[in-house]
Amino acid sequence: MLRSESGGIPTYHFESLSADGLVHSIFTRLGGVSREPFDSLNVGGAVGDDPAAVAENHERVYARLGLSAAQVTSPRQIHGNRVVAITGHQAGATVPDSDGLVTATPGVALLLRFADCQPVLLYDPAHHALALVHAGWRGVAQGIARRAVEAMVQAFGTRPGDLLAGLGPAIGPCCYTVGDKVAAAMGYVLPDWSGALSSLGEDQWSLDLSAANAQQLSAEGVQQIEPADICTACNQHEFYSHRGDNGRTGRFAVVAYLEPGHAPERAAPVPDSSEPSEDSVPSLPDSLNPPGFPALGERWEE
Numbered sequence: 001m002l003r004s005e006s007g008g009i010p011t012y013h014f015e016s017l018s019a020d021g022l023v024h025s026i027f028t029r030l031g032g033v034s035r036e037p038f039d040s041l042n043v044g045g046a047v048g049d050d051p052a053a054v055a056e057n058h059e060r061v062y063a064r065l066g067l068s069a070a071q072v073t074s075p076r077q078i079h080g081n082r083v084v085a086i087t088g089h090q091a092g093a094t095v096p097d098s099d100g101l102v103t104a105t106p107g108v109a110l111l112l113r114f115a116d117c118q119p120v121l122l123y124d125p126a127h128h129a130l131a132l133v134h135a136g137w138r139g140v141a142q143g144i145a146r147r148a149v150e151a152m153v154q155a156f157g158t159r160p161g162d163l164l165a166g167l168g169p170a171i172g173p174c175c176y177t178v179g180d181k182v183a184a185a186m187g188y189v190l191p192d193w194s195g196a197l198s199s200l201g202e203d204q205w206s207l208d209l210s211a212a213n214a215q216q217l218s219a220e221g222v223q224q225i226e227p228a229d230i231c232t233a234c235n236q237h238e239f240y241s242h243r244g245d246n247g248r249t250g251r252f253a254v255v256a257y258l259e260p261g262h263a264p265e266r267a268a269p270v271p272d273s274s275e276p277s278e279d280s281v282p283s284l285p286d287s288l289n290p291p292g293f294p295a296l297g298e299r300w301e302e
Contacts, residue, residue, distance in 0.1 A: 001015065001026075001229075006064065007063075008031045009030065009041070009061075010027075010028050010238075012230075014168075017226070021128055021259050022130060023256065024254070024256035025255050027254065027255070030238060033056050033060075034049050034053040035050070037250075041057050042251060043058055044115070047251065071107060073086050073111070074113075075094070075096075076094060076095065076098070079136060080097065080098070080138070080139070081100070081144040083098065083102060083144065086103040086108055086110065090108070099134040099144055100131060100148045102129065104258070105258070106260040106261075107258070109256070110130070110132040111255045112134050113254075114170070114254060115239075115242040116171040116176075116243055118134075118135045118167055119132070119133070119168030119169070120144075120166070120217075121254070122165050122222070123163065124158045124164075127156045128258055129155075129158060131152055132254065133145060135213050136170075136209065137178065137182050137185070141186070146217075146219065149220040149222060164224050165217055165225040166227075167228060168228050168230075168254060169232050170209045171233045172231030174231055175233035175234060176206060176207045176208075176233070177204055177207075178206075179203045180203045190216070192215060195211050196212040196215065214227065
């Protein structure tokens, strides 16, 4: 990954996704105005932080990228697997109950929030389309990375082999211990669970989220994957970590958008319209739903 800093706000970028036409930034917890334990660039509005500080932090994120709030679309994240296709009329909107957004509309910025779960960024240079996904263990169990690829195939005609993928900072296997319930879910949905899980003893497993998400992407035909290899729990000086901070912490932003002036080489994007439509929500089969887990797209209660 590449790191840069401007105006006291550092950001990270995937080297392999530094392509003409795509702008993306992984922000940290540095450069904002929130006080402890949310210090300082917290963009999570439902964590107990001062709303005025959160609003100012959003403005700083937008300014860092030359964006306005009217350009930024963000979902209400629920640790599910709903993936929504975004068009121009949804710019500036909050999308209900979803953890993945895809778009082929230039100038519409996607913003998601993280604190241990993994950001997954997908870019299709042939169709000038992108996806941004929030993928923790619940998302992996419900196949959200796979669904994001399928959503792009369905909405834009994406060929998985064309995709460039970036797996952002997330809690690493060094710090992520889970129980048998989570391990069983991984065993159900991963092509090679032993590549993402290591036994630590009775009802104790080390989970590698990056390996798990990479397996699901690879199974869909994605070949070019760049992992960040940054553990949020090991780097709490720079990133928020829900587990490392015992649940009381902020959320860092990941933003991506397509620049205008880069026409797709092949299929046209989802048509824009003046009114929202459920047609923009890809309907995908529930083939990866583990027994005893919420149906795909349902909210997972904490």
